[in-house]
Amino acid sequence: MSGTGRSILGKGPSFRFDYTYSVWWNLLLIAVGSIFVTIGIKSLAVPHEFVPGGLFGMATLIYYVTEYLSPGWIFFLLNIPIFVMAWVKVSKRFFYYSGFAVLATTVFYEFINVPIPVENQLYASVASGVIVGFGAGIVLRSLGSNGGLDVVAVYLFQRFNLGIGKFYLAFNAILYSLSLLRLPPDLIIASLIMVFVTSVVLDNTLSMFNQRKLVFIISDMADSISHEILYTMQQSATFLTGFGAYTRKEKNVLMTVVNNVQLKKLEEITFGHDQNALFVVENTFSVLGSSFSRRKIY
Numbered sequence: 393m394s395g396t397g398r399s400i401l402g403k404g405p406s407f408r409f410d411y412t413y414s415v416w417w418n419l420l421l422i423a424v425g426s427i428f429v430t431i432g433i434k435s436l437a438v439p440h441e442f443v444p445g446g447l448f449g450m451a452t453l454i455y456y457v458t459e460y461l462s463p464g465w466i467f468f469l470l471n472i473p474i475f476v477m478a479w480v481k482v483s484k485r486f487f488y489y490s491g492f493a494v495l496a497t498t499v500f501y502e503f504i505n506v507p508i509p510v511e512n513q514l515y516a517s518v519a520s521g522v523i524v525g526f527g528a529g530i531v532l533r534s535l536g537s538n539g540g541l542d543v544v545a546v547y548l549f550q551r552f553n554l555g556i557g558k559f560y561l562a563f564n565a566i567l568y569s570l571s572l573l574r575l576p577p578d579l580i581i582a583s584l585i586m587v588f589v590t591s592v593v594l595d596n597t598l599s600m601f602n603q604r605k606l607v608f609i610i611s612d613m614a615d616s617i618s619h620e621i622l623y624t625m626q627q628s629a630t631f632l633t634g635f636g637a638y639t640r641k642e643k644n645v646l647m648t649v650v651n652n653v654q655l656k657k658l659e660e661i662t663f664g665h666d667q668n669a670l671f672v673v674e675n676t677f678s679v680l681g682s683s684f685s686r687r688k689i690y
Contacts, residue, residue, distance in 0.1 A: 421534040428501040429525025435508040436520035445587040447540030464501030491537025517582040521589025531596025609646040611669035
């Protein structure tokens with residue numbers, strides 16, 4: 393298959409409201425996500441003396457040792473030097489949104505009280521990880537972050553292409569090594585389970601609405617299939633030039649990107665025109681540009 397191709401675009405609406413960069417949408421995501429993070433930590437992690445990962449984990453460890461101030465206020469104070477760096481090194485918009493997230497988490501931690509009577513340590517660590525991961529994922533869908541290490545991680549990734557996961561791994565390794573000086577091993581293991589569940593749920597929350605399917609359709613009826621994709625599904629597509637290894641003939645290969653809901657409809661259209669078509673589907677996480685998501689600029 394050659395690398396050349398031509399795009400075919402449907403005649404859908406010429407204007408599509410993009411709320412991704414609107415202030416109200418980002419503040420809503422941050423506020424809702426911060427509520428979940430607060431509930432997961434205050435209602436489950438702190439009562440069981442778990443140490444969450446990242447800077448909030450450092451704040452809770454300081455609280456367990458000193459019992460001075462609350463983890464929410466300690467988290468706020470630890471963020472002050474980090475947000476100076478965010479203002480200078482990342483962007484002012486990122487600073488404001490992330491600052492709002494830290495302020496919201498601090499305020500919610502002081503005033504929201506949702507008792508969750510889970511006595512079993514393992515159940516509590518899993519439940520806390522699910523709630524915190526979901527909340528953190530919602531916040532990271534905005535143009536800000538949860539504050540703390542997220543600010544440093546974004547800067548290091550943009551500046552040095554240092555993987556965010558590697559940075560968190562190194563920090564948490566130090567954090568849990570220090571925790572062993574104060575907490576029993578059982579609590580450290582439960583905390584590690586919580587952090588692992590948090591990371592898995594966070595990743596799934598980020599990909600929940602971004603999952604796309606890259607579809608290649610090889611068919612002698614590619615023209616008529618493309619026409620239905622354009623005018624029935626209101627979806628764009630691209631013709632790629634292919635060359636049959638057996639027939640030694642050129643033919644058009646149709647490429648398009650759809651979501652999970654559209655995939656079945658596309659399959660019906662394809663085989664409704666050509667029962668002998670080849671329908672190839674690949675999973676893809678991020679599709680930017682055209683009618684899909686805009687590139688996130690902090």
